[in-house]
């Protein structure tokens with residue numbers, strides 16, 4: 001019998017971890033962690049004390065960064081900055097500790113509804129994995145159920161779970177769409193995201209105020225131009 005979720009067949013470059021998504025990967029993996037990274041499980045399962053040690057380690061590293069910048073980590077204004085930054089960073093990446101199972105929490109219902117459902121302009125705060133600085137924007141998610149619907153607030157929470165990790169906008173968009181496709185098995189899913197990346201705005205590569213758009217269209221949204229148009233015009237208005 002064919003395995004339900006075959007092992008990815010991508011070429012593996014020695015010494016390099018695989019980017020956490022591919023067409024064959026599934027968000028409902030063995031640990032239920034939804035495309036975890038290598039330290040995800042130990043981070044989620046750690047004790048209060050282990051969490052404290054982890055944050056102290058980050059704070060020490062931040063002290064080093066401050067010194068390297070030519071600052072004095074012992075001056076009053078910076079004294080608590082390493083600790084603050086450590087706990088902020090843990091919060092910004094708390095999505096590593098969540099799984100799609102926790103997020104959905106049994107909020108998937110059988111329902112005789114086959115019309116388009118859209119949640120639009122959900123605020124997104126994420127960290128670009130290339131520079132570890134924020135990118136922020138809005139995301140709109142649509143799907144056409146196949147007699148299975150999800151609580152509306154869950155769409156935003158799925159987006160949040162993937163956003164609170166180190167990301168690239170393209171992957172974030174795709175992870176949200178693929179996850180909904182798998183858990184709801186709908187007729188189609190559409191995800192459109194518009195974001196502004198501080199790594200670009202602040203370094204002058206991109207003019208401030210410009211933004212990056214990404215989209216992922218699956219099922220009927222990909223195959224039927226009329227359905228896709230309907231979604232796009234609904235999120236524009």
Ligand SMILES: [Zn+2]
Pocket residue numbers: 128129130131132133197199200
């Ligand atoms: Zn960047």
